[in-house]
Amino acid sequence: MKIKLTLILLTATLSVFAQADPTSTPTSTTEESYQIPDLIEFFNSYTTLSEEEEELSTLNSSFLTSHSSLPLDSIPDSLYIACADYHPITTSQRVTSRFGIRGSRFHFGIDIGVPYGDTIRSPFSGTVRLATYQRGGYGRYIIISHDNGLESVMAHFSRTLVKEGQKISAGQAIGLAGSTGRSTGSHLHLEFRLFGNQFNPEKLIDFNTFSINTQEDGNYLMTIADTYSHRPQLEEMKRAAYHRIRSGDTLSHIAKRYGTTVSRLCALNRLKKTSILQIGQKIRYR
Numbered sequence: 001m002k003i004k005l006t007l008i009l010l011t012a013t014l015s016v017f018a019q020a021d022p023t024s025t026p027t028s029t030t031e032e033s034y035q036i037p038d039l040i041e042f043f044n045s046y047t048t049l050s051e052e053e054e055e056l057s058t059l060n061s062s063f064l065t066s067h068s069s070l071p072l073d074s075i076p077d078s079l080y081i082a083c084a085d086y087h088p089i090t091t092s093q094r095v096t097s098r099f100g101i102r103g104s105r106f107h108f109g110i111d112i113g114v115p116y117g118d119t120i121r122s123p124f125s126g127t128v129r130l131a132t133y134q135r136g137g138y139g140r141y142i143i144i145s146h147d148n149g150l151e152s153v154m155a156h157f158s159r160t161l162v163k164e165g166q167k168i169s170a171g172q173a174i175g176l177a178g179s180t181g182r183s184t185g186s187h188l189h190l191e192f193r194l195f196g197n198q199f200n201p202e203k204l205i206d207f208n209t210f211s212i213n214t215q216e217d218g219n220y221l222m223t224i225a226d227t228y229s230h231r232p233q234l235e236e237m238k239r240a241a242y243h244r245i246r247s248g249d250t251l252s253h254i255a256k257r258y259g260t261t262v263s264r265l266c267a268l269n270r271l272k273k274t275s276i277l278q279i280g281q282k283i284r285y286r
């Protein structure tokens with residue numbers, strides 16, 4: 001309760017900061033005083049809209065949805081993301097699986113161990129873009145297009161409490177934790193996306209303290225270099241290719257077939273030269 005109250009006060013203070021006139025900062029064209037645009041500004045400058053569209057483009061969910069997938073190369077190196085209305089998603093501090101390479105897959109979010117039926121809340125205000133069910137994957141899941149331009153994906157709910165198109169406020173209950181989809185045990189899978197590109201939620205939120213990594217004005221400074229520091233890993237993974245072991249395969253057969261060496265195969269798959277291969281096992285050769 002104490003934490004909650006402090007957060008409310010903090011949020012209120014931050015909102016005051018956020019309301020300070022952002023246009024009052026003088027803009028200059030010299031390189032030294034380059035102003036980092038905010039995400040919303042960038043959205044609006046990215047597409048040239050007719051006047052009529054301009055009026056409609058105040059970042060409603062359909063606008064976000066239709067512009068939500070951009071390659072990282074076309075995004076500025078740094079952007080401010082308005083996070084002053086942040087509210088913790090859960091009261092659990094138990095991050096059970098982190099963002100990044102997990103076996104032969106890339107885990108595009110983090111998993112937080114949350115007791116079954118616990119309330120999950122929206123971190124920022126926004127509009128529910130999707131509230132649906134995916135068998136064997138996300139299970140019951142929600143995608144929220146936040147007013148600050150971020151999208152969050154939350155999955156494996158036992159029950160969802162919001163509908164598609166519904167406007168929600170920061171801290172609003174959106175669902176109850178569960179274990180639907182590909183999941184062993186009750187947990188929340190959480191992703192943050194910027195133009196469809198996931199980044200590590202722990203860059204933005206500290207799940208030990210529930211605090212958010214923002215500046216005094218409540219903005220998170222997104223930089224491609226830091227926020228997307230996993231990019232080389234991801235590119236490396238995209239280059240990866242696999243061979244499925246069939247009867248009679250040996251490491252030297254596989255090495256010869258794909259123009260590599262047994263040592264390289266061993267290193268890529270953390271195998272020894274003498275390791276026994278199982279039929280159906282996936283061996284990475286690139």
Ligand SMILES: [Zn+2]
Pocket residue numbers: 097107109110111188189190
């Ligand atoms: Zn997960």
